Amino acid sequence: MSEIHPENYSHLRNLMCECIAVHLPDDKAYLAEARLHSLAREYTQGDINALIEKACSDTGDELRCQLVEAMAINETYFFRDPIFNESFIDHMLPNLMKRRRSDKTLRIWSAACSTGQEPYSIALLLEEHFPELKDWDVQIIASDFSRQSLSKAQSGRYGLTEMNRGLPALLMAKHFEQIDLEWQVKPVIREKVEFQRINLIHDWPEALPQFDIVLLRNVLLYFSMADRMKVLHKVRSQCRDDGYLLLGAAENLEIASGFTPVQAGKCGRFYQPG
Ligand SMILES: C[S@@+](CC[C@H](N)C(=O)[O-])C[C@H]1O[C@@H](n2cnc3c(N)ncnc32)[C@H](O)[C@@H]1O
The missing domain is CATH 3.40.50.150 (Vaccinia Virus protein VP39)
Structure with a gap:
């Protein structure tokens, strides 16, 4: 699995913020590596940095959506609290x-x-x-x-x-x-x-x-x-x-x-x- 470059993690954080207002902590790049693994395999032969760059390009609308969905924290369970x-x-x-x-x-x-x-x-x-x-x-x-x-x-x-x-x-x-x-x-x-x-x-x-x-x-x-x-x-x-x-x-x-x-x-x- 490729390691995410700091500038690409920073792009990802901006993307999350712009699209859904969610702030990713600056020390959670490892989380992105784990969560984007299967999208990277599908689109960029496992290269997470190439995946983020592709999503941030002008034509990356659908991919941007998928990236944000993959990164969103959706932890939930029945009868919480x-x-x-x-x-x-x-x-x-x-x-x-x-x-x-x-x-x-x-x-x-x-x-x-x-x-x-x-x-x-x-x-x-x-x-x-x-x-x-x-x-x-x-x-x-x-x-x-x-x-x-x-x-x-x-x-x-x-x-x-x-x-x-x-x-x-x-x-x-x-x-x-x-x-x-x-x-x-x-x-x-x-x-x-x-x-x-x-x-x-x-x-x-x-x-x-x-x-x-x-x-x-x-x-x-x-x-x-x-x-x-x-x-x-x-x-x-x-x-x-x-x-x-x-x-x-x-x-x-x-x-x-x-x-x-x-x-x-x-x-x-x-x-x-x-
Ligand atoms: C941690 S889960 C909480 C689920 C449930 N409310 C609970 O308490 O068990 C957070 C949810 O908020 C959604 N979410 C994050 N940002 C959002 C936004 N801007 N608009 C709508 N949903 C959003 C995520 O997709 C995720 O499903």
Whole structure:
């Protein structure tokens, strides 16, 4: 495997920043070498430096996209953050349902959904704990910039290692079917999630509804402060006044983001407009 030249790593970092606002640390060139290995084999006979140079050339549009997708951190798993799940079930959703009982609508957005475990976990929580939502108009939208992640998310197919990360055995048996060496979310749950390709730092589709809940977990931490603020202000305008924003366990909101923290059970990481 070829070693990446510092100037090419620097091009790659700029590319990530320009395309998806993600800042790669300056000491992670080895990560690029590992992640770009198979693209380099496909396009430049294993030469990673030639791959980056090709992608940065005028005609490298599609390759640039593939490079950025290959470099994006898409780590995720089912039912990430158990305290969140508990507070979601015991506090947030019951409160929201009380407030929405006349129009019976619920709009949820998983705004950096990676390979789908997050939105499917939400769909499973609703299915398992809120049977009364059956006659509500519930929409779960899940988006990511990455075509590769979205394609896997849409298929709802996972290998054993992914299934073993966070998914209780009972839910696996009830809501998944085995296909060869993989498991697929059953259609009745899959159909509850609508996938869209949205880059958080580009324009968002005009047809996006106003949301009751926005999950923006484990993505803003890779953005600069200025880009975080930009995205948060857009999320604020996409969120109903009494809706909720959820961040990842390691993320906190800066002041002036348009949201303030609210306590919901043991979890203090829910935010509401204000
Ligand atoms: C670490 S994963 C988090 C997945 C999930 N939210 C979770 O917490 O388990 C981060 C995701 O953000 C996506 N992402 C990064 N930059 C993005 C951008 N500018 N627009 C949309 N998605 C982005 C990546 O493709 C990746 O799927």
